[in-house]
Amino acid sequence: MQFMLLFSRQGKLRLQKWYVPLSDKERKKISRDLVQTILARKPKMCSFLEWRDLKIVYKRYASLYFCCAVEDQDNELITLEIIHRYVELLDKYFGSVCELDIIFNFEKAYFILDEFLLGGEAQETSKKNVLKAIEQADLLQECTFPV
């Protein structure tokens, strides 16, 4: 996977994760173009599209669009389920997640994503294991360690 974007129906970026080195300018341009392209699509359309030399896989959950860019040989359907699993993780962690949770706790959304995907590849697909790792981290929050 090359990158993942979460954005609202109004086109506001809520989360961006880049797995390939790109300049800030390129990232902004890509996000702008892609958000526009996807928002222009109708609801019943296919979840995949060719975009530049990448494949875009996206799905809308309530007010949020989840969008992944994968390489040509990558599997679209399994990417769609990557998105779904991430949504499930957020949902379980926040308890019926909504856009506001991701806005106000954006750092948590990033932490959960890092446990699930690393370098653009699935690190741990078991929901239990990912949540266990996050909960452990939460338990450590205020612990002080000897340096």
Add this chain to the structure above:
Amino acid sequence: MPAVSKGDGMRGLAVFISDIRNCKSKEAEIKRINKELANIRSKFKGDKALDGYSKKKYVCKLLFIFLLGHDIDFGHMEAVNLLSSNKYTEKQIGYLFISVLVNSNSELIRLINNAIKNDLSSRNPTFMCLALHCIANVGSREMAEAFAGEIPRILVAGDTMDSVKQSAALCLLRLYKASPDLVLMGEWTSRVVHLLNDQHMGVVTAAISLITCLSSKNPDEFKTCVSLAVSRLSRIVSSASTDLQDYTYYFVPAPWLSCKLLRLLQCYPPPEDGAVKGRLVECLETILNKAQEPPKSKKVQHSNAKNAILFEAISLIIHYDSEPNLLVRACNQLGQFLQHRETNLRYLALESMCTLASSEFSHEAVKTHIETVINALKTERDVSVRQRAADLLYAMCDRSNAKQIVAEMLSYLETADYSIREEMVLKVAILAEKYAVDYSWYVDTILNLIRIAGDYVSEEVWYRVIQIVINRDDVQGYAAKTVFEALQAPACHENMVKVGGYILGEFGNLIAGDPRSSPLVQFNLLHSKFHLCSVPTRALLLSAYIKFINLFPETKATIQEVLRSDSQIRNSDVELQQRAVEYLKLSSIASTDVLATVLEEMPPFPERESSILAKLKKKKGPGAVSVELEDGKERGELNGGGDRGGDASTPSPSADLLGLRSTAPVSGTTPSAGSLLVDVFSEAGPSATSAGVNDDGFLSSAPPTVASEDPAPPLPESDELLNKFVCKNNGVLFENQLLQIGIKSEYRQNLGRMYLFYGNKTSVQFVSFNTTVSCPGELQSHILQLEPLVEGGAQVQQVINIECLTDFIDAPLLNIKFRYGGALQNISLKLPVTINKFFQPTEMAAADFFQRWKQLSQPQQEAQKIFKASHGMDTEVLKAKLLGLGTALLENVDPNPENYVCAGVIQTKAQQVGCLLRLEPNAQAQVHTHKCILLDSRLIMCHQCKSILNSC
């Protein structure tokens, strides 16, 4: 504001986010942000040391501001400080900030790497993971340098926790992708491969991404992974849906891992070991079977996961391309998806079938779905799905169904989305040509294309139809009739006028017998379109008119009238005016014989790769068609200004790709640039009035002199003669017992003037003395004719003007014919015009020179040659040679005083090409190394320079 659900809240941050959300306008938001930035800055700069919590909170605010899309130029140091905090939460935020906002400040990187190093050696798995996540997120070269040695050790160590192994595997993958040279697996290879056997599914899932990437780059070193992958896959595929506990996803066991295992196997050919292969085929069959079973859940996640595995298995089956049974089964199962209610599945089925269509085993099976695919093209609501359907129709097309598919694609074109029209047009044109059995169908198809989607018909397409009509005399009459009919439409596309003008100009006589298409009717029809057309089309029509005068003498008066009108002969466009003037003159003074020779029918075009196919390949990249481009990206536009006849039309191994006209008569025309259609259509230069070669579209390129004898082939020694003049402009060009030819030439920019002195060495006069020059299309020449008599002992002078339009290889040929005592003398020589004559010397400083030298190091930009110093190593001689080459000899530029460096710009009409040279004499070996660098990627120039260097 929702209550923060877990962990510690940062109240200040939540308030700030709320404030931003409440901003009514962009301006208000920016104002609020600037206020916050000022506040944070003062806190960071203040005298009071901030506690960890405040630092964390402010760093988090900065992060939020950055993610909103604003620039952040401070706070990095505070974030780095957080990394070494002894509170987990502070460390975590520090790492997040660094991951999102990496800064290449080297001092910071040293500090960050230090913090990471500490965490990696902390033995605390949570800290280790944080550090590994940070490396994987940043993935910079500096991090690879610091950690690429350490991470493989962590990955394979027996006491590493599973979660750390997972992070380490993917961290290594990221570093390998960014800096493969720094990640050396070596001794770890086998232990990494054995992670495929790990007890922990999560470890296998993470490790397999790394192994797949490494295998695709070094398949031999990792080939033991094949049997391990097969047995792992086999265990998953045969497991019950509950066996794998939390790795089962909506009743599908380990879908991610299954897909990745199947992908890994695609890095390799089918397993050689019979047992392994048998087991794998069994797995693939099981996957195909399971896909047919009734679903265990109605959730889309269940079917997606199951089908993800199915599609990946089909990819592997296609990759092997050796199991006819599996290929056909795959095709049938995809066929069921073609009408599935899920758009996603229809899309993917069309996409996968496209690759199945190219396998000989499944091509026929794919073809059985033609009706469904055509229906998809017509009825799918989503353009991306229709695009896939069009691709599949293109892929499944063969001789048996071409007419149907082309017809469907044509009718789709009428309503097709603008975004895909041009590609559709190219595809229709290619299929029509590739599978044309009778050429009248081909002509009809292309004319329909122009009618339906004229704006999207590129030049390549209509050039091609003309090439084919010219080369096949069985279709010429039909083509003339059809364009004539097409032109009768009240509104027709300009491309139709172009094709019509060209074809009627050549073959209008074939339909002139019918009074409904008599010569005058044809002419009036063409001329009725004239005023609506652009200048290039009008120029083409004028040429068609002069051809008409030759074909139909009865139209002469009418056409001369048109040419004579002020709107032609005084047209403000110089090209149109010139054509009108010249054609009028030609038609008035030339005899019928001369006219017939000059306006002869075009000779057949040489065989070459379809330019349309080249264009499609360029558009779609090598994957779109079965033939690879050598370097698609480097190419200029096919018909771009200076590129005529260059690389785009080089006969490549694929020239016969379409196998179309392999039986068509090929004339003896050489495949030089001058005979390409692209050149034929190019605009004639301003001084094209030559008795030698006329560059104009309709005139055949054979020298239309009245001479009855063909020019002799060039003298065998003429190449040698050519070399003699590379570095000098004056001297004796030729001498035999009868004749001596001296030459003096001068060049300025892209223009050259040559004085030839013909000396009659005998005491008898030469009669019918006649000289002609024939140029390659890249040069234009103008020659002043001589008197046909040269008295004994006399010398006559002739001036030749040369213009270099673009880079060229072949020198112009000079042909001299005369009679000496009744015997015909026929001599052909190469005129010493080489590309370096158009050099403009360029002075530049050392720094400038070497900067450019280094920039231009693409293989296609340079030519290097080591050659014997046949002219000795004398400094002054070499200097004189290099100056004679036309470049500037740069003093005090090369650090080695033995070397010579030169710079110059080759001036052609179409473009200017910078050129840098370096000559390194090696006195001991008596050889020079000569390297030439061009500011241009075209090999043609490099080759040219190589041959010039040769003669220095």
